[in-house]
Amino acid sequence: MCGIVGYIGDKKAYPILIKGLSRLEYRGYDSAGVALIQDGKILNVYKRQGKVQDLVDFANDFSTEGTVGIGHTRWATHGEPNDVNAHPHFSGDENIVLVHNGIIENYEIIKKELTKRGHEFKTETDTEVLVHLIEEIKENSQVSIEEAVRMALKEVHGAYAIVLISKDSPDKIIAARKSSPLVIGLGEDEYYVASDATPIVEYTKNVVYLEDEQIAIVDRKNGLRIISIGNTEVSPYVQELEMQLEELEKGGYDHFMLKEIYEQPRAIHDSFRGRLNAAESWIALGGIRDYENQIANADRIVIIACGTSWHAGLVGEYLIEDLARIPVEVEYASEFRYRNPIIRPNDVVIAISQSGETADTLAALKMAKEEGATLLGIVNVVGSSISRVTDAGSYTHAGPEIGVASTKAFTTQVTILAMMAMLLAKKRGTINQTRFQNLLNEMEAIPEKIEYLLTSNDYIKGIADNYKDAANALFLGRGSCFPIALEGALKLKEISYIHAEGYPAAEMKHGPIALIDENMPVFVIATQGPNYEKVVSNIQEVKARKGKIIAIVTKGDTIVKDIADHYIEIPETDELLVPILATVPFQLISYHIAVMRGCNVDQPRNLAKSVTVE
Ligand code: M6R
Numbered sequence: 001m002c003g004i005v006g007y008i009g010d011k012k013a014y015p016i017l018i019k020g021l022s023r024l025e026y027r028g029y030d031s032a033g034v035a036l037i038q039d040g041k042i043l044n045v046y047k048r049q050g051k052v053q054d055l056v057d058f059a060n061d062f063s064t065e066g067t068v069g070i071g072h073t074r075w076a077t078h079g080e081p082n083d084v085n086a087h088p089h090f091s092g093d094e095n096i097v098l099v100h101n102g103i104i105e106n107y108e109i110i111k112k113e114l115t116k117r118g119h120e121f122k123t124e125t126d127t128e129v130l131v132h133l134i135e136e137i138k139e140n141s142q143v144s145i146e147e148a149v150r151m152a153l154k155e156v157h158g159a160y161a162i163v164l165i166s167k168d169s170p171d172k173i174i175a176a177r178k179s180s181p182l183v184i185g186l187g188e189d190e191y192y193v194a195s196d197a198t199p200i201v202e203y204t205k206n207v208v209y210l211e212d213e214q215i216a217i218v219d220r221k222n223g224l225r226i227i228s229i230g231n232t233e234v235s236p237y238v239q240e241l242e243m244q245l246e247e248l249e250k251g252g253y254d255h256f257m258l259k260e261i262y263e264q265p266r267a268i269h270d271s272f273r274g275r276l277n278a279a280e281s282w283i284a285l286g287g288i289r290d291y292e293n294q295i296a297n298a299d300r301i302v303i304i305a306c307g308t309s310w311h312a313g314l315v316g317e318y319l320i321e322d323l324a325r326i327p328v329e330v331e332y333a334s335e336f337r338y339r340n341p342i343i344r345p346n347d348v349v350i351a352i353s354q355s356g357e358t359a360d361t362l363a364a365l366k367m368a369k370e371e372g373a374t375l376l377g378i379v380n381v382v383g384s385s386i387s388r389v390t391d392a393g394s395y396t397h398a399g400p401e402i403g404v405a406s407t408k409a410f411t412t413q414v415t416i417l418a419m420m421a422m423l424l425a426k427k428r429g430t431i432n433q434t435r436f437q438n439l440l441n442e443m444e445a446i447p448e449k450i451e452y453l454l455t456s457n458d459y460i461k462g463i464a465d466n467y468k469d470a471a472n473a474l475f476l477g478r479g480s481c482f483p484i485a486l487e488g489a490l491k492l493k494e495i496s497y498i499h500a501e502g503y504p505a506a507e508m509k510h511g512p513i514a515l516i517d518e519n520m521p522v523f524v525i526a527t528q529g530p531n532y533e534k535v536v537s538n539i540q541e542v543k544a545r546k547g548k549i550i551a552i553v554t555k556g557d558t559i560v561k562d563i564a565d566h567y568i569e570i571p572e573t574d575e576l577l578v579p580i581l582a583t584v585p586f587q588l589i590s591y592h593i594a595v596m597r598g599c600n601v602d603q604p605r606n607l608a609k610s611v612t613v614e
Contacts, residue, residue, distance in 0.1 A: 001075035001608035002101035003027040005199050006163040006173045008220055009190020013069035020199025021052045021071045026402050026609040028075025031086035035097040036066035040170040047086035070163045072099035075608040079124030089128040091135035092119050096166040100127040102159035102180040103613050145169045146217045153229050163193050171220035180612045181357050182210040191218045197241050198248055205241040209383050247399045255601045257403035261587050264408045265447035270397040271412040278440040283423050287394045294374055296427045298348040300327040304336050304364045305352040308406035313352050314483035315579045316417035323431055324424035333360040337367050345372035354409035355610040356384025365389050378416050380409050403602045404609050405495050407587050411580050442574040449571040453584050460585055463566045464592035467521045470498055476505040477525040484579050488523055488586035495604050496594040505538040516547040525582045528554040529575045539563055552582050
């Protein structure tokens with residue numbers, strides 16, 4: 001969380017920083033700030049509580065000159081989100097300014113030490129402590145700014161991506177990372193630094209991803225130099241970005257979330273393109289080819305993830321166990337890493353993450369690595385930390401997801417998991433050719449079926465209107481659609497702030513049924529399949545208590561349609577692929593309810609897209 005950006009070159013830095021911060025705003029939007037060096041000697045810092053636009057409105061009255069600068073958009077960890085705690089933060093002598101993404105865990109101890117030495121702190125942040133520490137070392141040891149940064153970082157514990165500039169070295173930007181991402185863009189005699197490539201892509205496609213415990217020294221004349229915290233030289237590995245600028249724009253939609261919902265046919269198609277061919281009856285996941293035997297013979301698969309990605313993992317458990325008959329456990333990364341789990345060398349651990357930067361997932365992976373497990377990733381952001389820590393993996397190819405609520409990332413994660421399950425089943429001989437072929441055919445048809453589903457958007461909006469004032473909601477599903485009930489509930493609560501819970505439909509009678517009255521909307525997945533009649537009984541139980549039923553049914557259903565208050569039809573598909581289709585109406589319902597309630601759909605309160613703190 002928090003987005004950071006920096007620029008040094010011949011252009012005016014301020015517009016580049018502001019545009020970059022707007023692109024990174026999805027990472028945090030409690031406050032924003034910039035620092036600019038004007039004429040090589042004046043350090044101007046502007047920061048404001050609120051959005052990047054609040055900063056722009058404020059800075060309008062002041063000079064924004066300068067060709068070197070840094071910026072920050074904050075998701076508060078230490079200290080409330082106000083103007084004072086906003087980044088950048090100054091050193092005591094106001095010569096150095098620094099922006100930071102992450103948490104310095106031992107900041108209180110360092111702060112006490114520095115206070116004893118006469119430092120005075122103006123904010124409640126851990127970041128201010130770090131910039132004072134750098135200042136202290138620079139003064140005491142009489143070293144360059146980059147050496148002071150290196151020495152300071154040896155003393156701090158925790159996670160950081162930092163970028164700083166200083167009045168004494170006005171032609172340099174120093175950046176460093178540990179467990180929080182940083183990318184450096186290489187232009188013509190100009191350099192960009194950012195938390196991800198989105199602020200960079202319109203200026204250059206050549207980037208260097210900084211690795212953990214590396215420091216980048218970007219010098220206007222001498223270019224980019226990278227050293228490790230242990231002080232060894234590192235040759236920069238330049239990669240080419242595949243991202244397109246249009247992917248970062250709303251493209252005529254009111255919100256990124258709606259655009260991303262509508263992108264799902266394309267995104268899912270991209271996630272299986274070149275990996276599956278129904279006419280020729282094959283499936284191949286190039287990224288894990290070398291590990292196929294190992295996965296097929298694993299004692300068990302452990303899936304680790306957070307939030308929506310964890311829900312995808314739960315669907316994966318149903319798919320892999322059902323088709324490939326390999327035991328699967330799905331763990332919250334945040335619990336897994338702290339509960340002394342049993343991990344054996346013959347386990348395969350799969351991390352699922354849209355951003356590839358989620359701190360808990362990354363830490364859980366590192367722990368599994370130490371125990372000798374094979375690590376795979378199902379990740380969207382190319383070049384992200386998780387994709388680099390894992391032994392192998394499959395990118396989801398969903399394209400940039402900007403809306404904080406995950407949509408296309410989820411359905412593409414499930415697509416990859418379905419392909420993995422089919423591949424492993426084929427390899428282990430646990431699927432017959434007829435079922436395999438049917439699944440291939442059905443998978444290829446999913447994008448078209450979602451296109452069809454999206455034509456019901458206005459109808460779904462009409463249904464949403466009935467429930468926009470609800471205080472609570474229940475989501476029910478069974479089998480592989482139980483995780484879709486969890487995902488539906490998460491979507492509704494995170495963007496509309498309506499309290500919602502997801503349950504396996506049959507569990508309702510063990511408690512949640514007590515909540516049901518005429519004010520309770522109950523969203524139920526009641527598609528055709530082995531559990532259909534059981535779910536119909538659950539619906540009757542809700543109706544008997546005057547609850548309102550909004551049912552997702554298979555096209556052509558007659559029974560549930562008659563009982564439900566509202567129904568949404570989804571096209572028929574293989575039972576194991578229903579989760580992908582059933583997700584879409586829940587995304588649209590949540591979206592419309594949130595818009596009707598006047599909520600900030602793309603940037604819900606208190607959240608951030610990329611959770612790089614524990
Ligand atoms: O980037 P990741 O997939 O690792 O992120 C995990 C969660 O933070 C994320 O899915 C979160 O729950 C979303 N806001 C849900 O829409």
